[in-house]
Amino acid sequence: MIRMTAVDKHFGDLHVLRDINLEVASGEVVVVLGPSGSGKSTLCRAINRLEPIDSGTIEVDGAELPAEGKALAKLRSDVGMVFQQFNLFAHKTIAENVMLGPIKVRGKSKSEAHDTAMQLLERVGIANQADKYPAQLSGGQQQRAAIARALAMAPKVMLFDEPTSALDPEMINEVLEAMVTLAKEGMTMLVVTHEMGFARGAAHRVVFMSDGEIVEDATPDTFFSNPTSDRAKDFLGKILAH
Amino acid sequence: MLDYFAPVTDNFGLFVDAFLGTLMICLYGAVGSLVLGTLIASFRVSPLPPLRAVGTAWVTVFRNCPLVIVLFFFAFGLPEIGINAPFLWFGITGLVVYTSAFVCEAVRSGINSVSAGQAEAARSIGLTFTQSLSTVVLPQALRTVVPPLGSVIIAMFKNSAIVGAFGVGGELFSTFATLVSARGLSIIPVLLGVAVGYLLITVPAGFGLDVLERRVAVSR
Incomplete structure (x- = not known):
């Protein structure tokens, strides 16, 4: 579903992605782990070209990423994205947030879009918040609304860029549960996260990044019990020590 | 006392017409410069370099030229290339083009x-870029720019006097000039009458903007 080949990117002097080769098969859930600044968010954002790359190729569902323009907008409509900061449209209600894409991009009627939106909000457990504005919701509710907004486009693949990192601890679970449900339903997912529990429980593969490189690519069991590289051992030592 | 204001009371009908003339210039000017300024602002943030260049050039030229010069170009330049219209429309167009540069920068902020x-x-x-600008970014941007846009628009209302000084008749400033220089009425009462005419437009506009600002303010 996603294929990255020899992808390189610099931010000025900083080499943020070094020769990235990564495939995510249809229906697969891949978790990307790594220390801050290892390039995992950039990798995630590169897949729908929120970050343009310097060289290499990225394919989604067999088609190479187009340059700016209508073709890119079309591709993005098939790739759901969930952000660390939710990024719900602040001037629209939760229902309107979920309806905007189907109406503007898919050309759905307002009533059809509303029905789908309510079903999706029901699914993530916040149908009763549909008429509120984002600022009136808790972080966990906002993130679940953001997931519903992405799902409303019926995407082929979902990208999660640290979806729980801006949440209070008691709200993390409600978002993770929504993601686990989605994974069980067979959605293709690439998840950048620090949630080791999710990586162990829901991922088919764990990709470990450090300094812009993919250092390990293994099943969760293998990665957590037998990491091969020193960098991964060091990382796991730090986060699992307590 | 009433005698002192005789130049105004005797010509009250003329003042009302002049007031309506100025009001019309202001309304066309406000609508035109808001639309054009927002369009130029969208050029300036566009992903397409040629559009950005047009936007930047527009602002650089029209924000930095005195309004009188811009008006001269519209009033005398356009007829020279074969575009003819009543002087009033050249005046309004010049005012819109000049003000759009300031509107653009307020909207861009x-x-x-x-x-x-x-x-x-x-x-x-x-x-697409256009959709995201028009449905997501601009509606939120316009909320924060009501106060600076209000200042730009009120300044434009006052600049309409310069259009009048250009010989566009039927508005407040040219009426002042006519009454004082052609008919020899005393300056101060006529000037006070004209000032009241402008204040009747600008002060309610200011209140209107305060109301608008409160109404569009949203928590985020």
Whole structure:
């Protein structure tokens, strides 16, 4: 579903992605782990070209990423994205947030879009918040609304860029549960996260990044019990020590 | 006392007409410069370099030229290339073009105040640049730019006097000139009458803007 080949990117002097080769098969859930600044968010954002790359190729569902323009907008409509900061449209209600894409991009009627939106909000457990504005919701509710907004486009693949990192601890679970449900339903997912529990429980593969490189690519069991590289051992030592 | 204001009371009908003339210039000017200025602002933030260049050039030229010079170009330059219209429309067009440069910069500051994440989210659900600007970014940007835009528009209302000084008749400033220089009425009472005419437009506009600002303010 996603294929990255020899992808390189610099931010000025900083080499943020070094020769990235990564495939995510249809229906697969891949978790990307790594220390801050290892390039995992950039990798995630590169897949729908929120970050343009310097060289290499990225394919989604067999088609190479187009340059700016209508073709890119079309591709993005098939790739759901969930952000660390939710990024719900602040001037629209939760229902309107979920309806905007189907109406503007898919050309759905307002009533059809509303029905789908309510079903999706029901699914993530916040149908009763549909008429509120984002600022009136808790972080966990906002993130679940953001997931519903992405799902409303019926995407082929979902990208999660640290979806729980801006949440209070008691709200993390409600978002993770929504993601686990989605994974069980067979959605293709690439998840950048620090949630080791999710990586162990829901991922088919764990990709470990450090300094812009993919250092390990293994099943969760293998990665957590037998990491091969020193960098991964060091990382796991730090986060699992307590 | 009433005698002192005789130049105004005797010509009251003329003042009312002049007031309506100025009001009309102001309304056309406000609508035109808001629309054009917002369009130029969208050029300036466009992903297409040629559009950005046009926007930047527009602002650089029209923000930095005195209004009188811009008006001269419209009033005398356009007829020279074969475009003829009543003087009033050259005046309004000049005013709109000049003011649009300031509107553009106010709107652009509003666009920059909307967090980048909003536009990223809009693009990631498949909206094109134009759609994300018009449905997500601009509606939020316009909320923060009501106060600076209000100042720009009120300044434009007052600049309409310069259009009048250009010989467009039927508005407040040219009426003042006519009454004083052609008919020899005393300056101060006529000037006070004209000033009241402008204040009747600008002060309610200011109140209207305060109301608008409160109404569009949203928590985020």
